[in-house]
Amino acid sequence: MFSKANPKQRALVIGLIVLGILFTIFFGIRAVHAYKKFNGHRPPPPGKVETDVELIREWMTVSFISKMYRVPEKEIFDALNISPLGTQDKSLKDLNNDYYPDKDGFVMETVQATITAINASRPPLPESEPTAVSSPTALTPVSP
Amino acid sequence: MSEFLLTQVINFGTPLIGLILLLGALGFPVGASVVVIAAGAFSQQGVLDWPSAVAIGLIGVMIGDTLSYSMGHYAKGWTQKRFGNSPTWVNASESFQNNAGWAIFLTRWLVTAIAIPTNLIAGGSGYKFSHFLFYDVTGELTWILLYGGLGYWFGSEWELVYDFISNFGGLILGLVIFGFGIKQVWNWQEKKKLAAI
Numbered sequence: 001m002f003s004k005a006n007p008k009q010r011a012l013v014i015g016l017i018v019l020g021i022l023f024t025i026f027f028g029i030r031a032v033h034a035y036k037k038f039n040g041h042r043p044p045p046p047g048k049v050e051t052d053v054e055l056i057r058e059w060m061t062v063s064f065i066s067k068m069y070r071v072p073e074k075e076i077f078d079a080l081n082i083s084p085l086g087t088q089d090k091s092l093k094d095l096n097n098d099y100y101p102d103k104d105g106f107v108m109e110t111v112q113a114t115i116t117a118i119n120a121s122r123p124p125l126p127e128s129e130p131t132a133v134s135s136p137t138a139l140t141p142v143s144p
Numbered sequence: 145m146s147e148f149l150l151t152q153v154i155n156f157g158t159p160l161i162g163l164i165l166l167l168g169a170l171g172f173p174v175g176a177s178v179v180v181i182a183a184g185a186f187s188q189q190g191v192l193d194w195p196s197a198v199a200i201g202l203i204g205v206m207i208g209d210t211l212s213y214s215m216g217h218y219a220k221g222w223t224q225k226r227f228g229n230s231p232t233w234v235n236a237s238e239s240f241q242n243n244a245g246w247a248i249f250l251t252r253w254l255v256t257a258i259a260i261p262t263n264l265i266a267g268g269s270g271y272k273f274s275h276f277l278f279y280d281v282t283g284e285l286t287w288i289l290l291y292g293g294l295g296y297w298f299g300s301e302w303e304l305v306y307d308f309i310s311n312f313g314g315l316i317l318g319l320v321i322f323g324f325g326i327k328q329v330w331n332w333q334e335k336k337k338l339a340a341i
Contacts, residue, residue, distance in 0.1 A: 013328045020322025027314030034308040041304055043297045055300045059147035064154045068189050068300060089155040091147075 051119050053112040058093040065092075065111060071118045079114040080107060146175035150182055158197045162204030169208020171260045176205075177313075178306055180288055184295025185302035194296065198288055205284045206277075212260055213276055216267025223268050237269040244271050245279050252283025253290060257317050 044050070049070050056065060062084070066073040077084045082099055090098070096107040153160050161183055168176030180201065187194035227233035240247065244266060251259040266276050291309065295302040 009328075013325050016321055016328075017325035020318050020320075020325055023318025024315060024322060025318075027311050027318055031308065031311035031315045034304070034311050038304045038308040041298070041301055044299050044301070050300045052300075057147075059151045061151060061154055064189075064191060067191060089151075091151040093147075 053115050056092070056108065056112055056115075058096075058108060059091050061089060061091055062095075062111070063088050065115070069115050069119075071115055075118065076111055076114055079110050146178045149174060149179060153179060153183065153186065154191060157192055158200045161192075161197055162200040165201050165204040166208040169205045169259070169263075170212055177256060177287075177291060177309065180291040181295035181302050181306045181309070184292035184297075185299050186295075187292070188296045188299045194292070198292065201288050201292075202281070202284055205288075206281060209259075209263055209280050209284070210277070212263035213267040213273065213280075216264035216269075217273075218267075219264075220268050220270065240265055240269050241271060244269075245275065248276060248279035249283040249286075252280065253287035254313070255316050255320055256287070256313060258320070 050068050053069075055068075060068075062076050062080075063073055065071075066076060073084060073088075077087075080095065080099070082095060087095060087098075092107045092111060096103070096105070100106040149160075149164060153164070161179060164174050164179050165176050168174045168179075183192055183197050183201070184194070186192040187197060223233075247262055248266060251262045263276075265271075291305075294305045294309070298305050
């Protein structure tokens, strides 16, 4: 089969085929597992307010989290007992290292608990858009 | 590294995306695909403006690809001197010229791990720059719109998309390596048959 090739080329091609098979098997299995997770999830509907606090990561900043979960930034900083001045661009990991170096994971847990508490205090979102049109009298008159 | 960059993308926005994609196109391990998918999600969450993220990202990656093509182009003299008389190099260069368009296009978004060698070979084999740029822009735009679009679609659950895409990319790379090896064996078989006639 390899009679036209010199031993170096032969070894290189055998190496490539083996490497290709190993890559295919390794990443193939991982891709199937990832696809199962990926396929089981549906994209959130547009305009949905995120409520799953398990999606918070240590690289996120407080201002990013406040946008993602639509919660006031101030409430998160208050819960952490940290001033927002000069800390808005810091990740949760950096905040933890700078302000609570002895309490591993404290900032993450506090942020998650704060958002969970805020979500619990919010009125439940309706399952679908209301069909009834509110009375025109409910509108605030606008002066010309 | 990627986590640090994600924090900085949140803080500095689209200009940093352009810079990251430029560095990625030059071969720095900055996790450009993660950033593209995450940028899509950040756009959906209202943190980034997607049209400017697409435009600046595309400009950044095009500059990076052009620079790596240029490296290959300016090393052409050396490669010609070193390998110019080798029939393997001549065959490989000819084979690349015949399939360069597809190779450039597909390595932008499907088999991204071999994008930089492809740029270097394109520059080094004398592949026309205007043709390179056409396939490069088409491929990179596909990459940004496809990966970024999936990130936008999945929003805060974009990590699922990245997990699948990175493993799928590895699977395709494995198949390409395997296919390349099999093709080489096939070529030897053909030569053997011709020699026997």
